[in-house]
Amino acid sequence: MNLSNLKKGEKGIIKGYKNEDFPIKLLELGILPGVEFEILFVSIFYDPLCISYNQSCLALRRKEAENIIIEPIQCKEE
Amino acid sequence: MQRGIIKLAVIGNPNVGKTSLFNQLTGLNQKVGNYLGVTVDKKIGYFYYENVSYKIIDLPGTYSIYPSSEDEEVVSELLNNMDDLDHPDKIMVVADSSNLKKSLLLFRQVQDLGFPVLFILNMLDEAKKKGISINIEKLKKFLVTEIVLINARKGIGLEKVKKEIKNLDKKTKKFDFFNPGLRYFNAINDVKNSYKVTTYKAWYYLAYNGKFLKEKEDLNNIKKKHNIVSKRLQIKETLNRYEEIGKVFSETVSEFVSDKEKNYLEFSKKIDNNLIVHPFWGYFIFFLFFYFFYFSVCFFLVRNSQRIYRIFFSFIQKKLETIYPGPLNNFLLQGIFPGISTIISFIPQIFILLFFLLLMEESGYISRVIFLMDRIMRPFGLNGKSVVPLISSIACAIPAIMSARHIENPRDRLITILATPFMTCSARLPVYTLIISLIIPNDRWYFIQLRGIALMAMYLLGILSAFSVSMILHKFLKKNYQSHLIMEIPTYKFPIFRNIFITLWINLKSFILNAGKMILLINILIWVLGTFGPSENFSSKNSSILKYMQKKELSHSYLGIIGKQIEPVIHPLGYDWKIGIGLLSSLVAREVFVSTMASVYKIEEKGNFLKEKMKKEVFPITKKPIYNLATGISLLFFYAFSMQCMSTLSIIKKETKSWKWPIIQFVFMTLLAYIASFLTYQILK
Numbered sequence: 001m002n003l004s005n006l007k008k009g010e011k012g013i014i015k016g017y018k019n020e021d022f023p024i025k026l027l028e029l030g031i032l033p034g035v036e037f038e039i040l041f042v043s044i045f046y047d048p049l050c051i052s053y054n055q056s057c058l059a060l061r062r063k064e065a066e067n068i069i070i071e072p073i074q075c076k077e078e
Numbered sequence: 079m080q081r082g083i084i085k086l087a088v089i090g091n092p093n094v095g096k097t098s099l100f101n102q103l104t105g106l107n108q109k110v111g112n113y114l115g116v117t118v119d120k121k122i123g124y125f126y127y128e129n130v131s132y133k134i135i136d137l138p139g140t141y142s143i144y145p146s147s148e149d150e151e152v153v154s155e156l157l158n159n160m161d162d163l164d165h166p167d168k169i170m171v172v173a174d175s176s177n178l179k180k181s182l183l184l185f186r187q188v189q190d191l192g193f194p195v196l197f198i199l200n201m202l203d204e205a206k207k208k209g210i211s212i213n214i215e216k217l218k219k220f221l222v223t224e225i226v227l228i229n230a231r232k233g234i235g236l237e238k239v240k241k242e243i244k245n246l247d248k249k250t251k252k253f254d255f256f257n258p259g260l261r262y263f264n265a266i267n268d269v270k271n272s273y274k275v276t277t278y279k280a281w282y283y284l285a286y287n288g289k290f291l292k293e294k295e296d297l298n299n300i301k302k303k304h305n306i307v308s309k310r311l312q313i314k315e316t317l318n319r320y321e322e323i324g325k326v327f328s329e330t331v332s333e334f335v336s337d338k339e340k341n342y343l344e345f346s347k348k349i350d351n352n353l354i355v356h357p358f359w360g361y362f363i364f365f366l367f368f369y370f371f372y373f374s375v376c377f378f379l380v381r382n383s384q385r386i387y388r389i390f391f392s393f394i395q396k397k398l399e400t401i402y403p404g405p406l407n408n409f410l411l412q413g414i415f416p417g418i419s420t421i422i423s424f425i426p427q428i429f430i431l432l433f434f435l436l437l438m439e440e441s442g443y444i445s446r447v448i449f450l451m452d453r454i455m456r457p458f459g460l461n462g463k464s465v466v467p468l469i470s471s472i473a474c475a476i477p478a479i480m481s482a483r484h485i486e487n488p489r490d491r492l493i494t495i496l497a498t499p500f501m502t503c504s505a506r507l508p509v510y511t512l513i514i515s516l517i518i519p520n521d522r523w524y525f526i527q528l529r530g531i532a533l534m535a536m537y538l539l540g541i542l543s544a545f546s547v548s549m550i551l552h553k554f555l556k557k558n559y560q561s562h563l564i565m566e567i568p569t570y571k572f573p574i575f576r577n578i579f580i581t582l583w584i585n586l587k588s589f590i591l592n593a594g595k596m597i598l599l600i601n602i603l604i605w606v607l608g609t610f611g612p613s614e615n616f617s618s619k620n621s622s623i624l625k626y627m628q629k630k631e632l633s634h635s636y637l638g639i640i641g642k643q644i645e646p647v648i649h650p651l652g653y654d655w656k657i658g659i660g661l662l663s664s665l666v667a668r669e670v671f672v673s674t675m676a677s678v679y680k681i682e683e684k685g686n687f688l689k690e691k692m693k694k695e696v697f698p699i700t701k702k703p704i705y706n707l708a709t710g711i712s713l714l715f716f717y718a719f720s721m722q723c724m725s726t727l728s729i730i731k732k733e734t735k736s737w738k739w740p741i742i743q744f745v746f747m748t749l750l751a752y753i754a755s756f757l758t759y760q761i762l763k
Contacts, residue, residue: 045453
């Protein structure tokens with residue numbers, strides 16, 4: 001499952017990257033394996049997405065989001 | 079004096095308060111890289127503490143020493159180029175206390191490069207409010223550095239910063255925090271031997287392709303020999319450093335999110351979700367905002383301030399005319415005075431528009447606009463960040479093109495730079511208003527003013543052509559680079575007006591000194607060309623200069639002669655040689671057209687005198703009025719498309735680092751303007 005599969009308001013944990021072809025900036029910003037995040041809001045066509053993690057918010061495009069492997073966290077409400 | 083100055087650099091992630099600290103330390107004692115000069119790209123300021131002078135360089139925000147945009151390349155260039163005049167002796171790394179991890183990554187890298195570093199923790203009280211507490215003493219030990227706590231917004235802790243900077247030891251630490259590992263041992267040794275650098279620098283050269291190195295051949299050979307992929311090295315380094323940072327963090331920082339903070343975050347999330355970045359209301363608010371500010375408030379303020387300064391200047395001019403009339407007085411009044419008044423007329427526009435732009439940037443709204451617009455801009459080969467240059471160019475293309483530096487992808491950036499001059503900048507405004515008032519009657523349909531609609535249409539034309547051009551470029555430019563948008567969205571902040579005004583002041587100063595120089599120079603040149611003509615046309619050799627300046631003699635001046643020479647070329651567009659003079663002189667800057675026409679018709683800027691004279695103008699042969707609808711619209715189109723701004727061309731040359739693009743742009747826009755005007759005139763005639 002990758003990050004772009006989640007809907008607005010859903011949470012997940014980052015597991016890794018699909019391939020090496022991703023901007024290093026994501027790593028430098030702390031998008032690392034083990035980090036928890038929530039999809040905060042999305043733009044039209046679900047692109048770009050904004051996620052919150054470690055007290056920061058980050059906007060990234062769908063293309064980048066598709067490259068990030070995640071594991072969803074089930075919300076308590078469900 | 080240079081020797082006695084200690085050079086400091088301020089480094090940090092975006093939005094950590096770097097510039098606030100910089101402003102607090104230096105106040106108005108700063109300057110910015112100028113538009114026309116090529117060498118300086120950074121903000122430089124000075125301060126004095128206990129008999130030592132300090133020169134601080136405020137660097138663009140960055141997350142690591144490996145740059146991902148040209149903006150950030152300034153940082154790596156400065157840190158590596160020992161010959162750079164501003165190569166820092168000491169470095170201050172500024173961090174946001176409530177978001178420490180990312181700052182620690184950058185801090186460690188700078189530390190490993192071998193600089194004496196001071197770690198500055200900003201906004202500690204805000205972090206406390208958020209329930210974050212940091213064990214400073216422990217952190218000091220882990221980081222092997224001095225730490226200063228400040229509040230840059232309120233100006234707390236500045237004395238401490240100055241003191242610690244002074245005490246900061248110039249000798250560097252003994253060991254590297256980052257361990258490259260055995261896999262790269264041989265490659266690093268080879269780099270160390272050929273470049274005589276430390277272990278970490280050798281690693282850095284390998285990981286960043288040594289972009290800043292002049293002789294890269296050795297490095298390339300070493301990389302080939304040891305089969306090194308730079309990107310893998312960067313990934314390894316980042317992961318390793320975060321591992322260490324995680325340990326340091328867990329031992330020194332504890333987080334407890336209070337209810338109050340939770341409520342605040344929930345509230346701002348709600349505002350974002352339901353209004354600012356809402357798929358419908360978000361755009362609605364954005365357009366409303368721009369309509370309101372740019373078309374109502376800004377134009378109201380700009381127009382009124384222009385009216386006031388015009389009254390003021392005509393008053394001074396009247397006063398001066400009566401004192402010592404003569405050639406010198408004439409030179410001052412006709413050659414220099416209009417130049418100065420043109421420069422001053424730009425100040426309110428730049429001031430007001432830049433003010434709103436900075437306000438949006440400081441408050442955190444701009445990044446939300448980028449988020450909203452990214453998807454919409456992409457089909458045109460632009461990206462969300464192109465919104466900022468495109469909107470700024472409503473004021474002036476020069477700062478707008480400079481602001482395109484935030485765009486990481488070179489292709490997107492180039493397209494943005496080339497599309498920006500099509501937007502209706504404020505220099506076109508005086509030309510548009512003059513021509514519109516000549517050809518469009520001052521009628522109203524209920525609340526709608528015809529002239530207002532015409533002006534609005536010109537603005538829309540600007541937007542439309544900017545987008546069309548970027549779409550064409552998007553089709554034809556090679557797609558070498560992957561485009562991406564990765565951007566932190568800051569929390570909303572109340573803007574600090576001190577920061578806004580300092581930035582405004584520095585930009586204005588730089589405009590007056592650089593672009594202003596050009597405007598003044600050209601005004602004098604035009605005055606000379608328009609005043610003097612080949613002397614054989616005049617029988618009396620003793621005639622004073624004054625005689626040349628009489629109105630009837632303008633057709634015999636150099637400018638008049640050139641204007642007549644080009645008349646056959648511009649006649650199909652519906653122009654006469656007088657307009658030709660206007661076109662020529664406004665090659666430098668569009669708004670010069672108005673003042674040139676005023677001097678062609680020798681009119682003091684008073685009331686609607688110029689308009690009336692222009693309205694009465696007729697073609698000598700056909701006796702038809704020159705300023706009819708066809709000529710007027712043809713002129714409007716010419717000014718909408720033509721590249722008549724030398725400063726913009728020079729900034730494009732500077733930003734694209736080549737002559738190719740400014741030349742292509744100039745030729746393309748001039749041709750486009752000619753064709754568009756030709757067609758409109760021939761159809762409407």
